Amino acid sequence: MTDQQDIYPSMTISTDQSSENIAPIKLGDRLKEIRRGLGLTLEEASQKTGLARSTLSKIENEQISPTFQAMQKLTNGLDINIPQLFAAPKKVNTTGRRDITRNDLGKSHPTSTYEHELLATQLSNKKMMPFKSLVRARSFDDYSDWIRHDGEEFLLVLKGEITFFSEYYEPVNLVEGDSVYYDANMGHMLASVSEEDAQILWVTAS
Amino acid sequence: MTDQQDIYPSMTISTDQSSENIAPIKLGDRLKEIRRGLGLTLEEASQKTGLARSTLSKIENEQISPTFQAMQKLTNGLDINIPQLFAAPKKVNTTGRRDITRNDLGKSHPTSTYEHELLATQLSNKKMMPFKSLVRARSFDDYSDWIRHDGEEFLLVLKGEITFFSEYYEPVNLVEGDSVYYDANMGHMLASVSEEDAQILWVTAS
DNA sequence: AATTTATGTTTCCTTTTGGAAACTTATTTC
DNA sequence: GAAATAAGTTTCCAAAAGGAAACATAAATT
Numbered sequence: 001m002t003d004q005q006d007i008y009p010s011m012t013i014s015t016d017q018s019s020e021n022i023a024p025i026k027l028g029d030r031l032k033e034i035r036r037g038l039g040l041t042l043e044e045a046s047q048k049t050g051l052a053r054s055t056l057s058k059i060e061n062e063q064i065s066p067t068f069q070a071m072q073k074l075t076n077g078l079d080i081n082i083p084q085l086f087a088a089p090k091k092v093n094t095t096g097r098r099d100i101t102r103n104d105l106g107k108s109h110p111t112s113t114y115e116h117e118l119l120a121t122q123l124s125n126k127k128m129m130p131f132k133s134l135v136r137a138r139s140f141d142d143y144s145d146w147i148r149h150d151g152e153e154f155l156l157v158l159k160g161e162i163t164f165f166s167e168y169y170e171p172v173n174l175v176e177g178d179s180v181y182y183d184a185n186m187g188h189m190l191a192s193v194s195e196e197d198a199q200i201l202w203v204t205a206s
Numbered sequence: 207m208t209d210q211q212d213i214y215p216s217m218t219i220s221t222d223q224s225s226e227n228i229a230p231i232k233l234g235d236r237l238k239e240i241r242r243g244l245g246l247t248l249e250e251a252s253q254k255t256g257l258a259r260s261t262l263s264k265i266e267n268e269q270i271s272p273t274f275q276a277m278q279k280l281t282n283g284l285d286i287n288i289p290q291l292f293a294a295p296k297k298v299n300t301t302g303r304r305d306i307t308r309n310d311l312g313k314s315h316p317t318s319t320y321e322h323e324l325l326a327t328q329l330s331n332k333k334m335m336p337f338k339s340l341v342r343a344r345s346f347d348d349y350s351d352w353i354r355h356d357g358e359e360f361l362l363v364l365k366g367e368i369t370f371f372s373e374y375y376e377p378v379n380l381v382e383g384d385s386v387y388y389d390a391n392m393g394h395m396l397a398s399v400s401e402e403d404a405q406i407l408w409v410t411a412s
Numbered sequence: 413a414a415t416t417t418a419t420g421t422t423t424c425c426t427t428t429t430g431g432a433a434a435c436t437t438a439t440t441t442c
Numbered sequence: 443g444a445a446a447t448a449a450g451t452t453t454c455c456a457a458a459a460g461g462a463a464a465c466a467t468a469a470a471t472t
Contacts, residue, residue: 096392103383177309186302
């Protein structure tokens, strides 16, 4: 680790009640809901989608698991988009979630070049993933190739100095307080150019 | 302002070329892409998902149309969400966007309690909104009421000490390096409790 | 280069889906 | 309330999906 030390006892208050991912997505119910919402009978839905009345019935009653093909007919015919179909029933989250991570007490993932510290580990299904990372001095990334992934990334230098490389642009030096926001599917890479380890904060969203 | 000063000429390179396309979802290609991206072989993916190697191969080569059940195994096993699977054909974004904001050169929005500095002002249609804010000493927010809005928020204390108030939880003191992640539709509020101004970084996403 | 090992594809067969029609249950209409 | 009609379910079978193992191809190893 680097410097600043304000270690408190680990503390993590969190309330996660999104009953999420493991949630077996009641596709049938959801579909019925949508069809009904559109005021359609099975027969009408059948005509719009090209799927047999019986098939629709079976899907709604969870008797069969529709193929991707069938689902495309569904979404096209009823003019709904897929995320909508799979979207959780829109719970209104009455009591909000919160997760505090004390300095240096996140979940650590060291590599030869970095020491990533994942913050806010207690909440799942987050829109953002915050990290605090130490970039080892004079390191030049594992340098296999550009890092490239979905989503967008925001990066702020907390301490030290780094060089930020990215496709299509010239490398740029960033010092304490500087920040970058970029599309993460654009190849990117970091290096600590100074003699000391750099510390950065970064947040990804996809 | 507070302290740290490393002012460079303002610099902002950016290229925005988001072209929302409505394309015919090549599920197979998309899946292969994802699997490869995770560095998995068919065998490994098979173990993770519980689907036979042969089945995966056929799906990737568009020889069969997976059932919803199969797709759930896929998304659970590979830890991807469904919209992601169906996400548009992954245009390879040849020129990605990037926006650098030098220390203290963001767009400033002062209020009686805060001094907000919006970072990454050059990109529109961002998933995240990053801010750096100065919280004035002993200020107690404009205190009209809870702040409450859509989305999620991540906050990290850069300097000083603040108290973070939120509905359903006890107030908590945060010092340099501490961070919170919370649902922003849960009422929340900040105060700088120490004698000096505090500086925080926060990022919102909705 | 030949052998071994790993990765991906195809075949063959069982299980499941999807559709037509028969059937049951609700809703109108007379 | 009975008859007629509409809406939804179940049956039956053809067609398609899913899995085990054989097969083919690519990557390592010797």
